């Protein structure tokens with residue numbers, strides 16, 4: 087029985103991970119969980135599972151409440167609690183389904199402790215992909231991606247030689263505004279941007295999907311996961327999200343992973359340590375069938391944020407940490423109706439030209455960059471507020 091610690095258990099990926107654990111309950115047990123503001127799930131899970139004993143709450147008041155109510159269980163709280171629960175919860179695997187920068191240090195901690203990590207928090211790799219890979223190289227930790235595109239790429243690459251890759255074609259749905267006239271972009275509301283055409287996800291990633299910042303992050307993620315240079319990674323649009331990504335090889339063959347838009351499929355693959363089995367084999371990998379599907383080229387002018395991916399890979403250092411921090415603040419400001427949709431890219435542009443670049447940042451430098459850029463972004467937001 088694999089003991090699992092799930093970080094971000096109340097979110098979209100978190101709750102679907104619980105579905106997978108429940109479906110394969112003879113193989114997986116939820117040993118620990120972290121939640122943010124949605125604490126109802128803790129009460130429900132305690133009633134259902136006697137084997138779940140470790141909990142991390144975001145807020146101290148929730149921690150005090152649960153600790154008093156369940157004195158025999160282990161409780162932690164806050165950012166430090168996320169680190170402590172990784173250190174103390176007896177588990178074989180950590181699933182990081184946190185959203186944003188808050189997931190970065192837990193990723194680092196899990197890998198430093200040589201844990202097996204299933205990573206949904208792509209921001210960890212955007213912020214500190216170099217450092218994550220260094221810890222993986224030097225230690226015994228393992229990392230398996232959860233993102234559907236990267237599971238698709240991993241499946242297309244299974245048993246193949248990476249030196250034979252011609253292009254990784256990372257698919258995007260194009261989001262709700264792919265065909266919208268650019269002149270209309272100034273009128274986009276959070277409600278419009280939250281209507282994703284094919285996937286049901288948390289709010290932040292849904293906005294990132296509409297601006298293509300999510301695809302930008304996925305290009306960076308693919309680079310660090312598969313060790314492939316940026317010029318070999320190309321986004322391509324499949325409006326129906328049938329094809330989750332493709333790999334074209336130098337001999338001309340193209341492999342495609344095709345399937346329903348259900349995150350439980352890639353989550354299971356990651357929990358199974360990226361190994362195909364009877365439940366999730368290669369039936370969904372097709373060869374040279376691109377003609378069956380309709381693809382569109384990415385529109386880099388209409389969705390300029392995706393271009394930050396290659397800038398980030400070229401610059402390295404703390405560029406990704408700055409990009410992520412500014413984007414997070416801007417997305418939440420847009421969701422809170424503080425700024426307009428178009429302001430996300432205009433402020434981001436100013437920040438990425440002005441921030442202090444560090445070539446070889448330490449983990450502490452990345453934390454500092456995150457804090458400084460958030461402060462700077464908030465100043466821009468306040469001066470640009472609607």
Ligand SMILES: NC(=O)c1ccc[n+]([C@@H]2O[C@H](COP(=O)([O-])OP(=O)(O)OC[C@H]3O[C@@H](n4cnc5c(N)ncnc54)[C@H](OP(=O)(O)O)[C@@H]3O)[C@@H](O)[C@H]2O)c1
Nearest residue numbers: 094095096097098099122123124184185206207208287288
């Ligand atoms: N959703 C998808 O389909 C999907 C697909 C591929 C990749 N991803 C990636 O998976 C990650 C999670 O995305 P999601 O859509 O599942 O996000 P989500 O629904 O917003 O869930 C995020 C989780 O993190 C918790 N959280 C947020 N801020 C926190 C903080 N400061 N301290 C402690 N916990 C905190 C939330 O708690 P509360 O909600 O309780 O406050 C929730 O449990 C992201 O990196 C995303 O890019 C998501």
